[in-house]
Amino acid sequence: MTDQSKISAQDLSIFYGANRAVKNVSMEIRENRVTALIGPSGCGKSTFLRALNRMNDIIPSVRAEGRVFLDGQDIYAPRVDVIDVRRRVGMVFQKSNPFPKSIFENVAYGLRINGVRSRKVIEQQVEKSLRGAALWDEVKDRLQTSALAMSGGQQQRLCIARALAIEPEVLLMDEPASALDPIATQKIEELIHDLKRDYTIVIVTHNMQQAARVSDFTGFFLMGELIEVDETGTIFTKPTRKQTEDYITGRFG
Amino acid sequence: MSTPIKLELGGAASGSLRRMQNRMFLCLTGAAALTLLVPLFGILGYLVTRGIGAINLDFFISLPKPVGETGGGVANAIVGSLMVIVMAGAAAIPCGVLASVYICEFAPGSRFSSIIRFVCDMLNSTPSIILGIFAYGMVVLRMGHFSALAGAFALFVMMTPVVVRATEEILRTVPNSIREASVGLGGTRWQTVWHVVLPAARSGIVTGVFLALARVGGETAPLLFTAFGNQFWNLDPRQPINTLPVQIYKFATSPYADWHRQAWAAALLLVIMIAVISSTVRALTARR
Ligand SMILES: Nc1ncnc2c1ncn2[C@@H]1O[C@H](COP(=O)(O)OP(=O)(O)O)[C@@H](O)[C@H]1O
Numbered sequence A: 001m002t003d004q005s006k007i008s009a010q011d012l013s014i015f016y017g018a019n020r021a022v023k024n025v026s027m028e029i030r031e032n033r034v035t036a037l038i039g040p041s042g043c044g045k046s047t048f049l050r051a052l053n054r055m056n057d058i059i060p061s062v063r064a065e066g067r068v069f070l071d072g073q074d075i076y077a078p079r080v081d082v083i084d085v086r087r088r089v090g091m092v093f094q095k096s097n098p099f100p101k102s103i104f105e106n107v108a109y110g111l112r113i114n115g116v117r118s119r120k121v122i123e124q125q126v127e128k129s130l131r132g133a134a135l136w137d138e139v140k141d142r143l144q145t146s147a148l149a150m151s152g153g154q155q156q157r158l159c160i161a162r163a164l165a166i167e168p169e170v171l172l173m174d175e176p177a178s179a180l181d182p183i184a185t186q187k188i189e190e191l192i193h194d195l196k197r198d199y200t201i202v203i204v205t206h207n208m209q210q211a212a213r214v215s216d217f218t219g220f221f222l223m224g225e226l227i228e229v230d231e232t233g234t235i236f237t238k239p240t241r242k243q244t245e246d247y248i249t250g251r252f253g
Numbered sequence B: 001m002s003t004p005i006k007l008e009l010g011g012a013a014s015g016s017l018r019r020m021q022n023r024m025f026l027c028l029t030g031a032a033a034l035t036l037l038v039p040l041f042g043i044l045g046y047l048v049t050r051g052i053g054a055i056n057l058d059f060f061i062s063l064p065k066p067v068g069e070t071g072g073g074v075a076n077a078i079v080g081s082l083m084v085i086v087m088a089g090a091a092a093i094p095c096g097v098l099a100s101v102y103i104c105e106f107a108p109g110s111r112f113s114s115i116i117r118f119v120c121d122m123l124n125s126t127p128s129i130i131l132g133i134f135a136y137g138m139v140v141l142r143m144g145h146f147s148a149l150a151g152a153f154a155l156f157v158m159m160t161p162v163v164v165r166a167t168e169e170i171l172r173t174v175p176n177s178i179r180e181a182s183v184g185l186g187g188t189r190w191q192t193v194w195h196v197v198l199p200a201a202r203s204g205i206v207t208g209v210f211l212a213l214a215r216v217g218g219e220t221a222p223l224l225f226t227a228f229g230n231q232f233w234n235l236d237p238r239q240p241i242n243t244l245p246v247q248i249y250k251f252a253t254s255p256y257a258d259w260h261r262q263a264w265a266a267a268l269l270l271v272i273m274i275a276v277i278s279s280t281v282r283a284l285t286a287r288r
């Protein structure tokens, strides 16, 4: 594999006030691959993930040290346009968070706020994104109904469609299936598989089977540190570090 | 951990004691709730029995009669009240909502925001007559005479902090997750506020705003030496204007029985107007 690095975190530390939640993490995220982040609850997976599109900026007490390169450009450098970073690096959250608007307007939102005016372009892009999120057939006849009336699994796929609409390069997903039933989870996993043709994906999951099923690379976090990162097969069959092995075999603690 | 503890649950004595306690508090809380209804119905009953006799068409379309003449109405006070409230609201609503957006959305947790919150609480607990004196000093003395504008200014000062606090409360109920969704799509703070937060909070804000309007609409003290009152028609904001609360005050403090009846009638009208505003808003926003 000639895997290009899409995102490169170098010596990244994230602080909540005085509490360092991510400690000197260096990690490469490869282009058009799925990278899973695993580790026990509270180990800093979400914090690390949110650092990759500067979502942490909106929490007042957060401070970042170190660097994150997106296609070689440091996104924490002064004068970087944060808005532009977030457009290129989209995010899907743990709890689905559709706007209290219609299905159509949810998907169109990113286009509208980024200055797309043409109705035709918006309609085309909404359809394309809903198809991309494997949701089109289920909702095409009720695009104008409220997104809040959808099932949990549909809402999460809507959030994925919404993220896809502005054609990001990277998709960050924070436990996107943790609140879903097995069938909805399976749909999301299949979707992730399809999406990696066009996108670089980073997914946080506490479900190790899920990491094994969907990802090409896996990073194991423990208490804010990245213990080990490697191809998923390697991590799950012959990890180098003892802590990784303990965790994946459930002998943790 | 080894010695077993013997639990004795539901002993007869403790059971009946607890049931009695429960019944006692049921009575006590119920009585407290009833106590609230007494003044409310008392006021309404009193206003209706005393005021209904003076309510006729003339009451709505005529000017107050000079001393000594019977009849007349409060038409100019109704229009004046509406004018003053609309002017105050037109300034206080955008000002209050925007200030609230600032302290909740743009700079939550900043020092400046907590100062603003504190100032709002101070203003909210300031007796309204003091706000009237302030408006007198700021507007009346400068203009050299009383005016509708001065009255509107006093009500504006009174209403803005109410709107700020009410809006803030509503903005807090908007889940953070949808703000994050908008920001994550490349939305600016303002786009997030305008396209996501405010629409989600709209019905709550509308309710808060109208309740604030209803509250200042019945204020007398801030208007006494600002809008002052007027025997005649006036639609010029630079001139003194009649308002319902002030007219009630004048009627009620006069020695004439006929004016007293009109005071009751005007009070009834004011209460009905405020009740209609509040309940319409509640009904409209409850449906959404
Ligand atoms: N908004 C926040 N404010 C303060 N501390 C936080 C916040 N979010 C997370 N943390 C802390 O950062 C650490 C890592 O949290 P998180 O990244 O959410 O872990 P994970 O996603 O792996 O469960 C935890 O100790 C948590 O308490």
Ligand SMILES: [Mg+2]
Pocket: A045, A046, A047, A174
């Ligand atoms: Mg998390």
